[in-house]
Amino acid sequence: MTEPLVVLKDVQKHFGDLHVLKDIDLEIGKGEVVVVIGPSGSGKSTLCRAINRLETIESGTITIDGKTLPEEGKELAQLRADVGMVFQSFNLFAHKTILDNVTLGPIKVRKQKKAAAEKRAMELLERVGVAHQAQKFPAQLSGGQQQRVAIARSLAMDPKVMLFDEPTSALDPEMINEVLDVMVGLAKEGMTMIVVTHEMGFARKAANRVVFMADGQIVEENTPEEFFTNAKSDRAKDFLGKILTH
């Protein structure tokens, strides 16, 4: 494995009585694409959100590119700027145009000039195939288009790593592929990605490693081929048996 970019060590978290993250140890290398799968309630979304501290953790450490995740404040904001995040529900800024959605971060956080930020934003929108919608508002776009804009918005910050929290779960079936295609493209270009998803096809096509979580723990880690054809743990076999039979 290449040098680790994201390192989680002995991370613990509870929601009340529920132990949502249990002894999480995970290293993600530069350029690596890690897919996190598991039954709902297994803590995979929480894990993803903990990496940029949208969820706090109780103990353990999370470091990104050698820096420990800071507490609230300016420093945390700076670190988040380097970590792209794509949400299940897109979360585009509803009162801003598509173009303004993409340029807000570069202008306010990276202090880029408006013209430069817009030029780059248009390139990114072109790349995800929604450049002709730049002046529209999010509600005027389809779910798939919105999610591609959300990816462009993250990319505009030139992140070191991108987190995807079930990016296709809220999409109509025919829109899933257009989003996955963009993600596969990113993976091929060497973007470091942590993807929580139920899309096994994406995992097979683009992932270097599959992490299987259940009940707040990492149960199994393996290459996609090995995991899907030859899972070791009973929990993983059971899960795969339920989803791969259709």
Add this chain to the structure above:
Amino acid sequence: MGEILSNYDVLAAFWGTIKLSLLGTFGALVLGTIVAVLRLSPVRVFQWIGSWYVNTFRNTPLTLLMVFSILGLTFILGLQLNTQDLNSNAFRWAAVMLAVYHGAFICEALRSGVNTVPAGQAEAARAIGLTFGQSMQHVLLPQAFRGSIAPIGSTIIALIKNSTVAAVIGGGEAANLMSTVIENEGSRFSVFLVFAIGFVILTLPLGLFFTSMSRRLAVKR
């Protein structure tokens, strides 16, 4: 009715009302936004200060605040906003008290507006690296304002009508002149009518304006 209009400067009095309302509205919007940000901030002490402000000023009668500004602040503590002119001092205190009082209502209207903004908007703002202040300024408050135009509009209309309370300290506006007219002319229906129409002219178009704005600026989700 005609003689009232020709014998008294009704227009000047309403101009006083308009000035008082404009100053009060501006102050209330600024104060209300600041207090709303305090109440929404993650820092406990700020939240306490914010809720103390709202609970204090929302629950104190405006008349009391007005009287307090003159009897308490000007006469006892010697805080004058204009040392040369008593009337102007009263007018300025009236504007301040209107702002302070209605700021509490604006704050609550805005806070209810913030609650209409889905949590994901704030998360996305933080995720691209915006600080608390930046995400307030660029993401949350603009949407909150649009979501709370109707209640903010109601508060501003209430403020215009409440400016008449300034008459108790001689704030130089319409209600002040009305009491003078009644003193001189006796209470006649026409006196009431003149001032009532004046307020309707001020508030009715505003109400229509705010309704159409709330529809036009609504954030589509």
